[in-house]
Amino acid sequence: MSPRTMTEPAFFVLTALVDEPRHGYGIAREVEKLSDGRVQLKIGTLYGVLDRLAADELVAPDREEVQQGRLRRYYRLTDSGARALEAEAVRLAANARSASERLQARHAGGAA
Numbered sequence: 655m656s657p658r659t660m661t662e663p664a665f666f667v668l669t670a671l672v673d674e675p676r677h678g679y680g681i682a683r684e685v686e687k688l689s690d691g692r693v694q695l696k697i698g699t700l701y702g703v704l705d706r707l708a709a710d711e712l713v714a715p716d717r718e719e720v721q722q723g724r725l726r727r728y729y730r731l732t733d734s735g736a737r738a739l740e741a742e743a744v745r746l747a748a749n750a751r752s753a754s755e756r757l758q759a760r761h762a763g764g765a766a
Contacts (some may be wrong), residue, residue, distance in 0.1 A: 655708075661703070667695075668707065669685075671713060671731040672731055675716035675730040677729075681729065700729075712734050
């Protein structure tokens, strides 16, 4: 990914594409599910995120299908996207571990 920090919506969009290509509405639903409802992407926001991820070559168009008279564009995770997602997951886990250790130390020390 570019030097820009990965946003939470971008993180969840990449995560939603790990197992299979999805169209916009499918991505939005999967993101909502993965985030336990915390991240709800409106269509304009979703396509802004997808455009940035595509510009960074983290996702790519997979195919287009017409369903019920509407064109659906499917996106897939690229190898670069998988690497960026993995790096971000490691970074987030390290941050969470650091915070948890400090909180445990605070509780063990009797701090209020």
